[in-house]
Amino acid sequence: MDYKSPAEASQLGGLRIALTAGVPAPWSMAARYMFDVKGIEYIPVLQVASEANEELVAWTGHRNAPVVVLDDEPPRTNWADIIELAERLNPEPPLVPADPEQRIRMFGLCNEICGAGGYMWNARHLMMAPLMNSSDPGLSSMRQTMGKAYGYSEQAAAAAPALVAQVLTLLAGELEAQQTRGSRYYLGDSLTALDLVWASFSNTLRPLPEEVNPMDPGIRKVYSSMGEFAKPPDILFEHRDFIYRNHLTLPLDF
Numbered sequence: 001m002d003y004k005s006p007a008e009a010s011q012l013g014g015l016r017i018a019l020t021a022g023v024p025a026p027w028s029m030a031a032r033y034m035f036d037v038k039g040i041e042y043i044p045v046l047q048v049a050s051e052a053n054e055e056l057v058a059w060t061g062h063r064n065a066p067v068v069v070l071d072d073e074p075p076r077t078n079w080a081d082i083i084e085l086a087e088r089l090n091p092e093p094p095l096v097p098a099d100p101e102q103r104i105r106m107f108g109l110c111n112e113i114c115g116a117g118g119y120m121w122n123a124r125h126l127m128m129a130p131l132m133n134s135s136d137p138g139l140s141s142m143r144q145t146m147g148k149a150y151g152y153s154e155q156a157a158a159a160a161p162a163l164v165a166q167v168l169t170l171l172a173g174e175l176e177a178q179q180t181r182g183s184r185y186y187l188g189d190s191l192t193a194l195d196l197v198w199a200s201f202s203n204t205l206r207p208l209p210e211e212v213n214p215m216d217p218g219i220r221k222v223y224s225s226m227g228e229f230a231k232p233p234d235i236l237f238e239h240r241d242f243i244y245r246n247h248l249t250l251p252l253d254f
């Protein structure tokens with residue numbers, strides 16, 4: 001990935017997306033996928049996990065990623081706002097169901113995965129727990145920025161396993177019901193934003209293999225441990241593999 005610095009990107013027009021570099025970061029990759037499958041071009045912009053990212057803050061007002069900036073429109077950071085923008089820039093292929101019941105279901109399920117308080121929010125408390133409890137001074141910037149930004153507390157970490165299990169069971173149930181009616185997708189018979197969201201976030205439980213996902217071994221271990229702990233059903237990864245095979249490109253590029 002050929003990243004521009006935030007200072008460089010701020011001088012350009014068009015669509016620019018700040019992405020966490022060097023990591024298959026779930027929110028960043030999911031945001032990109034909305035534009036990738038629609039063939040919408042963008043300029044990738046560098047965000048460095050857990051750091052102050054002063055240039056990005058100066059330009060967009062945000063420290064973390066993704067941040068999506070189109071021309072002089074307000075920066076978008078929320079996953080639902082990012083889906084809406086991609087849909088507006090190119091309605092094809094549609095990623096949001098036209099049927100209102102399906103649409104409600106899609107946004108609701110995406111929120112279970114990537115909304116504040118959802119799967120990843122809680123999985124992150126569990127991933128952060130060893131760092132938050134470590135006295136290693138090398139991890140102090142991470143404790144301060146990410147611990148604070150994402151509301152880590154011992155109570156939140158203690159409550160997280162039940163929520164993680166609940167969401168994974170819910171998602172697997174949706175896919176099983178769809179399998180019974182002969183569809184490989186979460187909703188109806190075609191791709192939606194939810195399929196792309198899950199393809200990205202599934203990597204935080206079972207990262208795609210090294211040959212298509214050359215990620216940092218330390219982060220791979222953190223993600224894989226989450227998978228060993230949560231024991232997600234296989235159908236979640238059969239779905240993920242189907243989506244990568246048919247709608248996304250490998251190897252991952254971050």
Ligand SMILES: N[C@@H](CCC(=O)N[C@@H](CS)C(=O)NCC(=O)O)C(=O)O
Binds near residue numbers: 026049
């Ligand atoms: N703003 C996003 C959530 C973004 C988010 O949580 N990003 C994390 C992904 S782990 C991040 O940037 N982490 C690295 C950092 O905080 O520096 C949303 O509302 O959908």
